[in-house]
Amino acid sequence: MRTLRAFLVLVLGFALLAAACGSSGESKAQIQAKVKANWEKFFDPAVPTSQKVALLENASTPKIKAVVDAEANNAQAKAIKASVKTVTPNPGDQADVKYDLGSVQTGVPVLPGADGVAVKQSGTWKVSQQTFCVLVKLGGGPSC
Numbered sequence: 277m278r279t280l281r282a283f284l285v286l287v288l289g290f291a292l293l294a295a296a297c298g299s300s301g302e303s304k305a306q307i308q309a310k311v312k313a314n315w316e317k318f319f320d321p322a323v324p325t326s327q328k329v330a331l332l333e334n335a336s337t338p339k340i341k342a343v344v345d346a347e348a349n350n351a352q353a354k355a356i357k358a359s360v361k362t363v364t365p366n367p368g369d370q371a372d373v374k375y376d377l378g379s380v381q382t383g384v385p386v387l388p389g390a391d392g393v394a395v396k397q398s399g400t401w402k403v404s405q406q407t408f409c410v411l412v413k414l415g416g417g418p419s420c
């Protein structure tokens with residue numbers, strides 16, 4: 277009986293550990309690299325909007341799509357670029373992102389040390405809807 281109980285504790289321990297690591301099987305370094313690459317691509321004004329929508333959580337919903345379309349013509353949004361400083365993976369396919377938004381022309385941060393969240397949706401690490409909508413609001417854009 278004692279052996280069975282020890283075995284069950286061991287199995288439950290492994291199950292909890294696997295759940296904490298996420299279901300993706302990605303290492304911390306892989307998550308950090310993917311989030312950094314996708315985050316910087318999303319906030320790169322040289323990248324077409326058609327590619328950016330694949331990197332934004334819930335971008336296919338009508339309301340978010342309308343905001344994305346409006347931001348595609350926003351001169352302020354076209355003048356900034358992101359530089360990711362750190363990515364901290366969290367359980368549940370989320371990661372905290374520390375980044376700077378800087379001027380494309382001067383490279384000077386216009387929003388240094390910003391905090392955001394990346395989420396894994398449909399197998400891709402994306403800028404969270406919440407992060408995007410906060411930035412749009414800060415820039416005086418339409419509500420998400």
